[in-house]
Amino acid sequence: MIKHIVIWKMADMPDKDKRAQDIKTNLEALKDKIDYIKDIRVGLNFNESDSASDVVLETVFETREELNAYQEHPDHKAVGANYVRPYVKERRVVDYEF
Numbered sequence: 001m002i003k004h005i006v007i008w009k010m011a012d013m014p015d016k017d018k019r020a021q022d023i024k025t026n027l028e029a030l031k032d033k034i035d036y037i038k039d040i041r042v043g044l045n046f047n048e049s050d051s052a053s054d055v056v057l058e059t060v061f062e063t064r065e066e067l068n069a070y071q072e073h074p075d076h077k078a079v080g081a082n083y084v085r086p087y088v089k090e091r092r093v094v095d096y097e098f
Contacts, residue, residue, distance in 0.1 A: 001038070001060060001061070001062060001097065001098050002060065002061045002062070002063065002064055002066070002067050002095060002096070002097055002098075003058065003059070003060055003094075003095070003096055003097075003098055004057075004058070004059045004061065004067055004070075004093070004094075004095050005056065005057065005058050005059075005093065005094045005095075006056070006057040006091060006092070006093045007053045007056045007057075007091070007092045007093075008023070008053060008055045008056075008057075008084065008090065008091050008092075009053045009054055009090035009091075010054040010087055010088055011087055016087075019083075019087040020044050020055050021044065022083050023042070023055050023079075023083050023084055023087070024042040024044055024055065026079045026082075026083045027040065027042045027057055027083075027084075028041075028042050030075055030076060030079065033073075033075045034070055034073050034075060036061055036062070036066040036069065036070065037059055037060075037061065037070065038059075038060040038061060039058075039059065039060040040057070040058070040060075041057075041058045042055065042056070042057050043055070043056045043058075053090070053092070055088075067095065
């Protein structure tokens with residue numbers, strides 16, 4: 001099994017909370033569009049420290065090939081282009097087998 005974790009720090013903007021919720025809603029909707037997502041969870045941060053990030057994505061796939069296919073899937077790319085990349089200033093990722 002493969003776990004794919006992405007953590008984002010949002011750019012400063014007046015509607016930051018709404019944009020974070022939009023990211024969560026649209027990423028979670030991918031579960032119904034991409035069959036090989038075994039599990040998906042999106043969390044919104046409540047920690048107010050300077051070192052905290054704002055949004056975390058955890059997805060589970062059976063194989064690395066499924067993870068790669070997810071990353072190239074048009075629905076995944078559309079969420080990134082429309083809801084994530086325009087509103088974040090920093091991204092971290094970890095992929096591992098378990």
